[in-house]
Amino acid sequence: MKKCAEWGLSLALALAAASFVPALAEVEPGAGTNGSGGGAALQSVDGNEAMVQLVFHAMTSPATATITPQNLTEKGEIAGLAAPQRTVSLPAGVETVLLLPVQVTAGKENHLQFQIQLLWPDGTGSAMSYYLLVNLDPAREPRLVGNVLEYTAQQVKP
């Protein structure tokens, strides 16, 4: 029974600290060499359709982004389009958010990739991609046991 006496103090400190959460946290480095960045997050799933939020930054100059949503195999190979190709304009220096419905397969693990081709005003281009895992296979989800999310271990053969 180690450290029992400290638990209460630690919890109290954590509770007290909660009211001092800074408005801005130390975030990881954003855009890379071409001043572009962003990410993808799952918003909801309804049957075979997932609503995905895509966020784009074009830090230094405006850009046109052509987005190709793709389904990947588990090995990362392209399996097909997950939604029609879309093109959006990205103003410079602001965040652009796009909600995109994409096709997924119920009952299995879905690997989504969003290939993004950026076209800059000077005619040059660059590419980036976002990846998103949408797991609709209950067998691959962790099982909630008490307060613990249990994954099933793979038995490694000697």
Add this chain to the structure above:
Amino acid sequence: MTARRTTAGRMAAALLLLTLPSLALANWTATGRFVYQDRVQDQTGFTGVDPQKSMRFVDVQIIDNAGTKLLAKGATDANGNFSIPVVDNKTRTVYVRALSQSLNTSGLWVDVQNGSSQFYALASSNISSHNPNTSVNFGTLMAAKGSGGEAFNLYDQVVYGADYIAFLRGSRPPQVDDLTVLWKSNRGVMDSNYQSALRNLSMRDTGGYDDTVALHEMGHYFLYEYSRSDNPAGAHTFTDCNIDLRLAWDEGFGTYWGNSVLRYFGLPNPHLYIRTSGTTGTGGVVRYANLEADSQYTCQGATSEVDVFQFLWDINDTSATADGIAGDDDLLAEPDSQNWEVMRDYFPGAAVTNRCLEDYWDGWFKSPISNGHLTDMRDISSRVGVLYSEDSFEVNNTVATASPAIVGGSVAATFFSDPDGDGAGQADTDNYWLSTASGISYTIQTTNLLGDGNTFLELLDTNGTTVLASNDDRAAGDQSSLVSWTAPRSDTFYIRVTHTADTGIYGSYQLAVTSP
């Protein structure tokens, strides 16, 4: 808020009290090994090499499947092995699980949660109708990619971080400094961050294998807990050459610190900061930075986080650092303890304000730290446009010691004064004299500001005191200065360049005087 592992610890303790019989000799022993599937990365992203790595120092529980009662607990060792005696007298179905917390490892206070106060576990298959007098070897149990591998990889990274801190400080962070990693595959988080008030390291949904991102954020934790930070926080990018000095310092330090963990433990590609897309296949790099030999980013000076981490990296890397190039590109190979001295003994000082690279520089040289190597430090700093040395015109702090300003020419100057020659700097003012011809117009300007080269330009009359013209910023967002002026007579006038008060005092600029 995040319920820290203290809550779960209480629950586990309560379970233990309810279910464990009084102390007695063990009836059986649970043994085995836990590993997780790692994903090796290089500057292209995932290489496709997915080795098994030990789940080091994770809590292990032996569970009665009926009612999920805790029968015994322990922890894995540095190789992921466990051997836990179990006191039991009933035939029952049992299994073993490893948890993403460290309550059973003395002196280690890290955990990984999902953002809703739930821990992760990796569970074995059930052993049905287990005879309490039969020991069980559960074999090697692996958390695969997508099935717990991410959570236990992140756990392993902060264990590395805690052990690097132990190397620097002499012990791992104590309980009052416990660190929680928050991660879940679909939490809706698109950028990783560190929340200092809660000591929460929040990882992006797709960042479960982004080791250097996690360790960069742990670098912030290190600054807050064991040194001091004035970081204003907020968004920042590798491409931005002119971010707040304090932000550039903290972010650059975070990357340096995280990659130093890899260097110290001999892990692959210690010189590469890598953010991946998290893709299931190979590749998927979103951005990377090479701390030793960057060729992607063009910024110069202490307002660039890239330049901060490249400078710091060169202090410690050696010819033995596995950074992809033969030998070392600099003459410095100082132990990490030298940096730690500065961060421990100088940075927290009350006299230090707006903590940034300038303060690191001063702390390095000031007594009693006095780490020295001034020539080599200037060599590596000048490579990234950090010019913390007196220019060739010093001492020109007054009009009496002014340097010549040549019409049609320009001079490279620094805001840096070092009268005692110890390497640490002081604030600086530069004076130049200008020989004019009556009725001729002159344009006097500063350009190429680096670091905190925030200039204020004044043209002084022959008496050296009367200000005839002045300019601070030539335009909004441009801290360089510009004065256009017509000489009323042929005479000697003076140009005074002072540093505009802001967060720092050191920087460099070019002064040019032209006439039609």
